[in-house]
Amino acid sequence: MEKKKKRSDLKTQKAISGYLFILPFIIGFLSFMVSPLIESLRMSLSNVKIVAGSGGFIMEFIGIDNFKRAFFVDPEFNRMLVDEIRKMAVDVPAILIFSFIIAILLNQNFKGRGFVRAIFFLPVILSSGVLVGLEYNNSLLSGMQEVIKKSSAVDLTEVLKQILLSSGFGERTLKVVFDIINHVYDIAIASGIQIIVFLSGLQTISSSMYEAAKIEGCTVWESFWKITLPMVSPLILVNLIYTIIDFFIKSDSKVMDKISTTMISKMDYGFASAMAWVYFGAVILMIAVFGGIVSRLVFYDD
């Protein structure tokens, strides 16, 4: 009897210290996440007016007018949102496939592997924060590229494009492929973390599995589909979600830009919150759809 009591004491004691450890998070979550979330939801449903002088602001409840304004009145918001989602639908799979292939290559043994790895992880720095935004403004570079394109007599990709297009093979799919190829820099720069994650997964697969498969007569191609892919598939899910979030909140997103300018320079808090909520909804929806599809295909070893 007494023994049992003591054990439960230890349990409660551990529970208490567990709570002590996560206390900062709970406080932070409640005060800096939940309350702003609720408040911003309220703002999105009302007309926010700043009271000059005394401090504070008042909210007039106006229902879903702000959302209506975002969808039906504002000339750009709809288009920006759809553009963003369409871009995401192409970019995210491309980033995943690219980083997976690179991770496989970087996992093999070759001379100068450390150096090549260092370069591929460099985008973790280069693609962060303000640097991406500046990159996009770099009109000079694109101007230079145009000049170079014109000056070289034969543009290889252009010729290839012509040949492929004239072959009558699905024009639309080809266009997507060309888009990806043209944006390969953006994709490479966005996939630093993903490569690290995939690489960490690949390193946990024991080589004995491949050896056994080889003895059984598996080709490299087969062992890729039967061993590598299933073993790494949980990480595909992680990377997918990370990529989607990263894509939506990176600083060069046009929707984000519009939200912050509406908020900071126009002081239109209600409308900005409404747009932010629509955007957040879109992110959740994307994660749910893609995550739902992928999580069905994930293979868990244990």
Next chain:
Amino acid sequence: MMTKTKQRKKQWAKFLERNKKSGGYLLKSIAAEKTYKLVRAVLLFGLCFLILQPLLNKLSLSFMEERDLYDPTVVSIPRHFTLANYVLVNKLIGFWKALFNTLWVALLISFTQVAFATLVGYGFARFNFPLKKFWFACVLLVIVVPPQTIMSSLYLHFRYFDVLGIIKLITGQTINLQNSIIPYVLLCMGCMGLKNGLYIFLIRQYFRNIPKELEEAAYVDGCGTFSTFFRIMLPDAKPILVSCFLFAFVWQWTDSFYSKLFLGNIKLLPKMLTSISGLLSDYINSIGAGVKATVGYSQMMISTGMIMAIIPLIIIYIVAQKGFVESLSRTGIKM
């Protein structure tokens, strides 16, 4: 010399024989391997070049004079090598001051973030308590919510800061915390800073993989919960803490979102970078040259500024490259 060629010939003959015996398989497989290696080398070289190219391009731009921009024979190596760009950018953005500001802000913020994320991550990894799943779902929610969603109300929250209405009761006014670093530090202490959820997640993954026996041994030897944490677990978790710190540092260094929101009056590098072209045209106006800065020239200034801002990061990256990469792979991230 003779013997060498002879030997080689002998080897070749031997190889051919072996190849014959294997029915051509040996040659085929070796050829396939060699081609694969070649293709891989070309591919990797190309991609590495692709990633480095903009950086190199900026580097070469930053050493050029303006007339080199319009000289079609100059592609990447400047003809009129100059350091004037660096001097000018330094003057425009007050580089050393901005660097110093960015440095202490990034250090303070990343340290706070990692310290509190470690506590929370440890709590999630090693203790069982009621509602644990719920709170962890909240961590995932924090990762997912774009900060822009709550930006507006956070902004106002700190503009008219008050603790449950107490301060207003006493002084009759709310505090404006807008232009100080306090709100941001508070945010980081509450684990709500830039990408903070991710750090909690990573650190939790790491602590989960530490064997339970280690902890139990510490308990048996008379360590309390907290001394186990500080004396046994923390030293063990050094690699992941270092890499989280590095990530936090780098991301804070280049972040413009939170610094725009909270650190309005501190001159940080990223903010100065985005305003560089405006500053340039102001400068040109002020010296009364009567000409506008050309697009090319201001781009040159931006490139120079970017190089100046990135160099400290690159140095850190080169020194601590292992910290960035290796420890992440030890966490065994899984969903």
